[in-house]
Amino acid sequence: MAKLQSLDANTPMFAQFMAETGPIVLANTFFVPKVRTEEFLILFRRQADFMKAQPGFVSLQMHKGTADSQLLMNIAVWESTEALATAFGSPEFQRMAAEFPDDIVSYPHIFEQIDV
Template sequence: MAEVRSLDPSTPLFAQVEEETGPIVLANTFVVPEERTEAFLVLFRRQAEFMEAQPGFVSLQIHKGTAGSRLMMNVAVWESTRALAAALGNPEFQRMAAEFPDGVVSYPHIFERADV
């Protein structure tokens, strides 16, 4: 099972999910041991297929770090935190999340658009 850590300890994911806002971007950076990369990607593909079928899902991309990096980053767009929370709380998703290989560390964080 993956270990979940807060990218910003002052605002853990669960606090962010409680704030009703949208649209949002979930950026989740994973540290994946090299020998577990393929198992991680197999499971991630299953999770992506599940998420794509959930109400409020907009899009998803996974990116891999360069130059031998062990980092993978998921960037998912959702209509709202409410939709994301429902998907994350689904028992089927919870079962899949528990299957992540040991040694994987996840740093999820929710963002909303900022005008620049």
């Protein structure tokens, strides 16, 4: 299973699920060793298909780091933290998440839009 790491030690992913807000953006940066990229993308596409069918899902995009980067970033929009937490906590999603190799690291964080 991929390792989950917090970008902000003060607000780990599961604490963010408690904030009742929306719409939200999940920005999930993955460190993926080059030899694992194709395998990762196959597994991720299965997860994405599952998430796209969940209530509250809005959109999803995957981005690859430039140059020789080993980073991939998923940007997913959800109607609410509750919808994301429900989908994330489902047994089917958790089974799929367990299939990712141990040398992949995931840095998920939830954001909400602000005016600037």
